[in-house]
Amino acid sequence: MTDDLPTPDLVRLAESHGIATEYWSFFGDRVSVPASTLRAILHAMGVDATTDAAVTAALRDADDRPWRDLLPPSFVSRPGARALPVHVADGYDVVVTAVLEDGTTRALPVPDQQPTARDVDGQRRWRVEVPIPSDLPLGWHSVHAYERPIGGGDPGRAASAPLVITPERMPAPPTRPGRSRGWGLMAQLYSVRSRASWGMGDFADLADLAAIAGSRGADFLLINPIHAAEVTPPIEPSPYLPATRRFLAPLYVRPDDIREASYLDAAGRAAVDAARGPVAATDTDAAHIDRDAVWAAKRRALETIFAVPLSPGRAAELDAFTAREGQPLQDFALWCALEEYYAGAPRPDEAWDIDSPLVADLRERLAPRVRFHVWLQWIADQQVEDAQAAAKASGMAIGIMHDLAVGVHQRGSDAWSLRRMYAPGMAVGAPPDMYNQQGQTWNQPPWLPGALAEAGYAPLRDMIRTLLRHAGALRIDHVIGLFRLWWIPAGLSPAAGTYVRYDHEAMIGVLMLEAHRAGAVLIGEDLGNVEPWVRDYLSARGILGTSVLWFEREGEGFRPPEHYRASLLATVNTHDLPPTAGYLADEHVALRARLGLLTRPVEQELAEADAERAAMLALLRDRGLLSEDAGEQEIIEALNVLITASPAQLIGVALVDAVGERRAQNQPGTDREYPNWQIPLAGPDGRAVLLDDLAANPRFTALTAAVDSHL
Structure with missing residues (x-):
């Protein structure tokens, strides 16, 4: 070769x-x-x-x-949609039953058919297609089969496998009474602070922001991923490169809101106040969010609060949470404890093997720290629950909309504890395109399709279940990753990779089943190089796609919003684009020029940006949405009103646009060159915008009123 x-x-x-x-x-x-x-x-x-x-x-x-195995490793199907393949040894027939979640047993009739045959390992096997009844309930069941000798003799093989029955289609998103669709706010939670924050936005701020948005007529609040990151510095600022997608980031916990904080003695209260003071002083700093400083302060306070004994009722709640989350929670908490144990020191190879004797020993020795990190997840779960309750109490039909990152850090908790689920020596990325001519490497290990099937898709199920426990919707970043991913072998350039396909029927089915059980809406981020049939497939399953105004092109100009798909979350921009105020001021060109990211002369970039902006303003004026002498605020309002003319089921309004922020939260193509995911929310004057002042902010009230009145 x-x-x-x-x-x-x-x-x-x-x-x-x-x-x-x-x-x-x-x-x-x-x-x-x-x-x-x-x-x-x-x-x-x-x-x-x-x-x-x-x-x-x-x-x-x-x-x-x-053909070797009696049953496949797992089987995912819509009711009555697929037949279960069973491979029976020659000389036997087969008995197949389904054991449902409620413990009842259903016989699955084996059809009288002419099966196909194949000789495998010196023995003939027959392939029998067993139909899945259309009335089988949705859920996580199991299928069991055993070979029965024809004409007497010794029994043959027996096998069992997960049997997952998933919804055919998701229902339309819920709306407020009298409306057929809804709108919501989109925000980077870490950037949204109040006078009670600890230097960055947290779960208490999430509840307050949801309440404010709900009072303005919003039906949802979409936030950045809140997956857990590192617990030692430096903490990865990107919410899209987490340590785990299963558990939540304690970085967002509000220590003051923990019930046991009210039971602190004077010395304990003073310790918490002393920890908060320096980081709280940065709440009005519009320049930078320092996650390392915030976590150092919070960890000191949280350790103080953790030392307060739990009441019997609270202890029972923690025990129930711990039992429900099982071994995966213990493994994640151990990973956190190991991060602390080896902080600043090289970690031996044996410590990267969860099954090694060293890790077993450290699991015992670090048990107190493991308990602390288990407790932190319980607290985080409760505070997210409170935020969703506040969102619903405000009148939101959906509530909190979480964001699911496409992958995890190569040295994170998931890659460590679930290493058999991930492809060694591989990274996920993207092939070359006009923006990244060498392609992209995201430094995330891909899931092994076969390993997921062998595990009955339990890792995917558990991850989705955690995120949807206290949420009304889930946005899936790079949803094409449930269909195919770009794998890049270690040591090769991104351009040397290729696509690897996944069983999207199973992956999407599991996602839909968990969303169905949670009563949640699903949105797939299907921007970019997506095969057209994927969008049709998602739409047919009731999963909304994503539309960004600036990307909607038709012919030489912009696509009229009436021509958008209906099965959409439509927005003016996204977190990978500059806020609209910055876009209108050519900040995106100026920033890329400063960072040396332009591949063409800056004059050419500016001319193209001017032409694009002029075409959009002409469209707004033609529709009577804009006056000739319109200023920045009026243009932003007109752009958001424009997308309400689409049939999109959901409309998203960026909080940065609602307050006049100009700075980008993320500049693609950069790592340390730009403070990605570290920009506090600020207004057009460059001063920090705090939650306490948001409800009375004139730009915020005007934009939200304009969108609300057009739905």
């Missing part, structure tokens, strides 16, 4: 494992994936493709493997 051109057998082997051997680039070119990339990805999947002989053997195994 050569490193450049894969053999036909290698192509067949890769494709049998869902690996794309060719694809269409952003630029319209048909790209053939080199053999070295295919072999590296196969190796990460546990498949030997190092020689021609190994490829031949692996190909034979890939063809035979489904």
